[in-house]
Amino acid sequence: MKILHTSDWHLGQSFFGYDRCSEGADMMRQLAVIVADERPDALVVAGDVFHNAMPSNEASRTYVAGVLALHEALPSMPIVIIAGNHDSAARLAAYGELWRLAGVTIAASRREAMVPVPAGGGMIVPIAYQHPGALPEVATAAIAAARRAAGACAPVVAVAHQGIVGADYTGHYRQPFLADSLSLAEAGLDGADYVALGHIHRPQPVAGTGNRARYCGSPLPVHFDEAGHYTHSVDIVEIAEAGAAPVIHTVPISPAVPLLTVPDVPVTLDEALIALEALPADAPCYVRLNVAVKGQWLPGDAKERAIEVAARVTDDNGVVVKRFCEFAITRDEATRADASAVTADVEELSRMEPLEAAERYLRHKGMEPLSDDERGIFEAIQNTAIN
Numbered sequence: 001m002k003i004l005h006t007s008d009w010h011l012g013q014s015f016f017g018y019d020r021c022s023e024g025a026d027m028m029r030q031l032a033v034i035v036a037d038e039r040p041d042a043l044v045v046a047g048d049v050f051h052n053a054m055p056s057n058e059a060s061r062t063y064v065a066g067v068l069a070l071h072e073a074l075p076s077m078p079i080v081i082i083a084g085n086h087d088s089a090a091r092l093a094a095y096g097e098l099w100r101l102a103g104v105t106i107a108a109s110r111r112e113a114m115v116p117v118p119a120g121g122g123m124i125v126p127i128a129y130q131h132p133g134a135l136p137e138v139a140t141a142a143i144a145a146a147r148r149a150a151g152a153c154a155p156v157v158a159v160a161h162q163g164i165v166g167a168d169y170t171g172h173y174r175q176p177f178l179a180d181s182l183s184l185a186e187a188g189l190d191g192a193d194y195v196a197l198g199h200i201h202r203p204q205p206v207a208g209t210g211n212r213a214r215y216c217g218s219p220l221p222v223h224f225d226e227a228g229h230y231t232h233s234v235d236i237v238e239i240a241e242a243g244a245a246p247v248i249h250t251v252p253i254s255p256a257v258p259l260l261t262v263p264d265v266p267v268t269l270d271e272a273l274i275a276l277e278a279l280p281a282d283a284p285c286y287v288r289l290n291v292a293v294k295g296q297w298l299p300g301d302a303k304e305r306a307i308e309v310a311a312r313v314t315d316d317n318g319v320v321v322k323r324f325c326e327f328a329i330t331r332d333e334a335t336r337a338d339a340s341a342v343t344a345d346v347e348e349l350s351r352m353e354p355l356e357a358a359e360r361y362l363r364h365k366g367m368e369p370l371s372d373d374e375r376g377i378f379e380a381i382q383n384t385a386i387n
């Protein structure tokens with residue numbers, strides 16, 4: 001049994017005001033080529049198809065055209081898609097019946113999780129994202145039912161969207177709540193021969209499982225911290241029979257518009273602007289400027305200056321080529337020490353007035369202090385809470 005495992009497409013992401021649909025379409029064209037080359041028995045998408053619960057028309061169109069092209073690349077190949085935490089399950093499932101005509105199974109609810117999809121002599125169990133409290137019972141029952149239906153020798157693959165304890169979130173665009181993480185056994189997923197996981201954007205096996213459970217990672221970086229540290233890719237997974245160790249190889253995906261942090265090390269604002277100016281202008285990129293700051297703040301006109309430098313090069317459609325997005329700020333030693341002095345533990349925080357918490361937060365982030373008006377709002381809140 002050979003499957004193509006992908007997840008976390010995040011179609012329709014708006015990135016600092018730029019629409020990334022065309023990059024998603026390009027990624028899906030690369031996927032279609034991989035499908036034609038590898039001829040897998042099934043393609044599984046382990047959740048976070050869309051970046052938002054309410055994707056734009058353009059994002060929906062990108063998805064429909066892309067999935068249809070994947071189907072046309074290998075019409076006999078079942079495609080199994082589950083909802084992730086970013087997706088609206090109901091919205092994703094709305095056209096489920098229509099998608100069946102193209103060999104696509106959309107699992108967006110508990111009921112659909114119970115219906116395994118036969119592929120390559122084995123069974124695929126789609127388990128849509130759900131509350132970690134509900135997951136174990138659903139997953140255990142679904143995998144056991146698939147095992148019964150498949151017979152003793154046929155491999156069973158579970159597809160799920162869940163944080164698993166011990167996963168490496170380095171570079172992930174958002175730290176998860178640790179309470180959401182379960183072990184593979186706690187999640188009810190340990191009965192499958194392979195667990196195709198989504199949720200974490202860095203490709204990796206689940207520690208201690210060999211390669212029996214893996215995050216394939218997002219095919220495109222969703223945030224600057226995910227770019228440059230590792231290669232984004234999809235996985236080809238081959239399983240000989242039930243109980244056999246999965247054999248994995250990864251196929252890289254190249255982003256149509258790379259996310260660049262410029263330069264590699266923090267420099268002064270002036271030096272960073274020179275580096276932005278010097279970037280090649282033959283292909284579009286997103287840029288985060290890597291700036292070292294003495295004292296608390298960047299100069300007030302830093303953003304305007306960066307936008308002005310970036311705006312000097314546009315493509316034939318008038319779109320800026322070097323898309324300045326934000327600053328990565330490194331503070332000098334003295335400022336860092338000051339920032340650490342404003343942190344508080346949970347106990348201390350629970351006793352703290354909102355005004356003080358807000359002021360400490362702003363100091364910690366190196367942002368400007370509250371104005372008198374803003375202080376007034378906090379004081380009003382505090383007085384309301386007391387009365």
Ligand SMILES: [Mn+2]
Nearest residue numbers: 008048199200
């Ligand atoms: Mn995701």
